[in-house]
Amino acid sequence: QISQLKGQTLHNMGLLGQGMTIAVIDAGFNSVDLMTCFDSLRANKQIKGTRDFAVHGNNVYATSMHSHGTMVLSCMAANISGQMVGTAPKANYWLLRSEVAATESIIEEYYWVSAAEFADSVGADLINSSLGYTTFDNAATNHSYADMDGNTTIITRGADKAAQKGILVVNSAGNSGGGGWWYIGAPADGDSVFTIGAVNAFGVRSSFSSVGYSYDRRIKPTIVAQGSEATVFAPGTSANPTGILSTASGTSFSSPIICGITACLWQAYPHLNNMQIIESIKATASQVSHPDSLLGWGIPDYSQALQYLSVH
Numbered sequence: 001q002i003s004q005l006k007g008q009t010l011h012n013m014g015l016l017g018q019g020m021t022i023a024v025i026d027a028g029f030n031s032v033d034l035m036t037c038f039d040s041l042r043a044n045k046q047i048k049g050t051r052d053f054a055v056h057g058n059n060v061y062a063t064s065m066h067s068h069g070t071m072v073l074s075c076m077a078a079n080i081s082g083q084m085v086g087t088a089p090k091a092n093y094w095l096l097r098s099e100v101a102a103t104e105s106i107i108e109e110y111y112w113v114s115a116a117e118f119a120d121s122v123g124a125d126l127i128n129s130s131l132g133y134t135t136f137d138n139a140a141t142n143h144s145y146a147d148m149d150g151n152t153t154i155i156t157r158g159a160d161k162a163a164q165k166g167i168l169v170v171n172s173a174g175n176s177g178g179g180g181w182w183y184i185g186a187p188a189d190g191d192s193v194f195t196i197g198a199v200n201a202f203g204v205r206s207s208f209s210s211v212g213y214s215y216d217r218r219i220k221p222t223i224v225a226q227g228s229e230a231t232v233f234a235p236g237t238s239a240n241p242t243g244i245l246s247t248a249s250g251t252s253f254s255s256p257i258i259c260g261i262t263a264c265l266w267q268a269y270p271h272l273n274n275m276q277i278i279e280s281i282k283a284t285a286s287q288v289s290h291p292d293s294l295l296g297w298g299i300p301d302y303s304q305a306l307q308y309l310s311v312h
Helices: 008-012 036-043 068-077 107-121 154-164 251-268 274-283 302-311
Strands: 021-026 047-052 092-097 126-129 168-172 194-199 223-226 230-234 244-248
Touching: 008 251, 008 302, 021 068, 021 107, 021 251, 036 047, 036 068, 068 092, 068 230, 068 251, 092 107, 107 126, 107 154, 126 154, 126 251, 154 168, 168 251, 168 274, 194 251, 223 251, 230 251, 251 274, 251 302, 274 302
Parallel strands: 021 092, 021 126, 047 092, 126 168, 168 194, 194 223
Antiparallel strands: 230 244
């Protein structure tokens, strides 16, 4: 999932996310404080803090918490030689909970905006948000596809504001591409949001990956990365404290794979802004000559993006 993006070129140059700060906004980080695949994060004090915006004061590491954020984090930060190295193993992380996994309520969009505002206050360079909102338990609050115009939902307005503040907001396109809702969710519709769809290891679109366009006919997703059978670490057991090396599928995992390696790219050119970094990735991706509503600008080539930035 790194080599598909030519990300190893950056890693081999020593670009591993040093000095970059990523805020992970998710549903919980079950056992991250215990799993040995995150040992180097703890040893080097790369986890800068945690916060729960849904239930203030909660322990986001509790075993009662959802493990979604744990697996998302592993795509970027796991660091076990010979097993798995994430896309930004040397970055700093803030672990922020905004999503209540058991229910779907529009208040979670407000929690997300609060988390993004906090991320800005602590100097986050990037946000990874493997979340998306379309319909809710209370149907009266449901979004419509018409709401996916980049300006309507609270969470999308918050995400674009975060981008305006200079944060590079990386968000999953969604997993509705197989039917039902079908389209991207919020905040993936934001005009300044780096929206990530999913492909398999062979570069073929994952059937579940949500499609564009945005309602106002902008190209979404922006790019794609491996989201079918992505390698992750799930919470371990007392017998397996490292965590369980496994695979998982969803744009939830293509998003952090991209977020981490994007942090490594930006690390090389820290004087550039978030939109310039996104443009370099689009300009060197596989479908730059024919972006579409399924894969956007396609599979990025971070080696080429690095070269592109050296001459632009």
